[in-house]
Amino acid sequence: MGIWDSVARLLGRKKDIKQEFASIPKHIAIIPDGNGRWAKKRGLPRNVGHREGSMALKKVVIYCSEAGVKYLTVYAFSTENWKRPKSEVDALMSLLVEFLRNAEKELDGSNVKIKVIGDVKGLPEELQKEIIRVEKLTGINNGLNLNICLNYGGRLELLHAVKEIAVKVKSGNLKIDEIDERQFESCLYTSGIPEPDLLIRTSGEQRISNFLLWQCAYTEFWFINELWPDVNGSHIAEAIKAYEKRNRRFGGLEQ
Numbered sequence: 001m002g003i004w005d006s007v008a009r010l011l012g013r014k015k016d017i018k019q020e021f022a023s024i025p026k027h028i029a030i031i032p033d034g035n036g037r038w039a040k041k042r043g044l045p046r047n048v049g050h051r052e053g054s055m056a057l058k059k060v061v062i063y064c065s066e067a068g069v070k071y072l073t074v075y076a077f078s079t080e081n082w083k084r085p086k087s088e089v090d091a092l093m094s095l096l097v098e099f100l101r102n103a104e105k106e107l108d109g110s111n112v113k114i115k116v117i118g119d120v121k122g123l124p125e126e127l128q129k130e131i132i133r134v135e136k137l138t139g140i141n142n143g144l145n146l147n148i149c150l151n152y153g154g155r156l157e158l159l160h161a162v163k164e165i166a167v168k169v170k171s172g173n174l175k176i177d178e179i180d181e182r183q184f185e186s187c188l189y190t191s192g193i194p195e196p197d198l199l200i201r202t203s204g205e206q207r208i209s210n211f212l213l214w215q216c217a218y219t220e221f222w223f224i225n226e227l228w229p230d231v232n233g234s235h236i237a238e239a240i241k242a243y244e245k246r247n248r249r250f251g252g253l254e255q
């Protein structure tokens with residue numbers, strides 16, 4: 001049985017998982033860190049860690065669907081990741097193509113809507129084609145929104161938005177006084193996607209690494225010591241439980 005069939009099967013039990021939580025974050029963002037270290041610990045090539053990482057991602061997608069999370073945004077390849085050896089970059093790109101291809105084949109019934117966020121034009125052509133295909137295929141779904149960040153950098157995204165605003169001002173379509181948060185957000189890659197409620201980073205590292213810099217202004221952070229390939233639904237459940245206890249004030253006073 002394919003992973004996406006499992007999603008469909010598990011969706012039948014969706015209610016059970018939902019009942020475990022008093023409040024589910026609408027949007028969870030994830031920095032899946034530690035694939036390389038997972039492989040190194042076992043004396044395996046880094047690429048094996050990435051493959052295991054892609055399987056962990058599928059498990060987490062299933063869990064989040066089942067829990068009723070509406071948006072899941074995953075940092076799969078940053079604008080800085082091009083600095084890695086070509087062999088690793090190539091392997092990651094092939095893995096991404098494979099991931100999207102399998103999603104297409106096995107998606108029936110999962111209701112997951114896939115969107116890629118980032119500078120897609122800078123990605124290999126084969127991957128770009130898969131992205132267009134899978135986004136179109138899943139575009140009508142209304143279950144979990146799975147956003148995969150590829151060739152994504154928070155600074156690049158902010159610069160992209162600034163340039164778009166500048167073009168609007170220069171062409172007379174926007175007055176400087178009209179530039180506000182709403183206007184700016186509409187120029188981000190994530191336009192239309194609510195800000196993450198919870199950001200999870202694995203592998204014990206505690207930094208944001210150029211991820212969703214604007215969007216995480218009031219996001220709650222949760223760090224997990226496990227390396228990404230070892231992560232499963234139980235870790236996400238733990239993160240949601242911790243999130244429930246947070247007191248979100250957004251700069252205001254406690255209610």
Ligand code: FPP
Nearest residue numbers: 032033034035036037053054076095096099
């Ligand atoms: C961080 O581990 C992970 C990445 C840079 C890539 C993320 C990739 C995946 C989650 C798997 C592939 C995803 C899809 C959608 C197919 P690292 O390499 O930085 O690990 P290290 O810090 O231990 O070296």
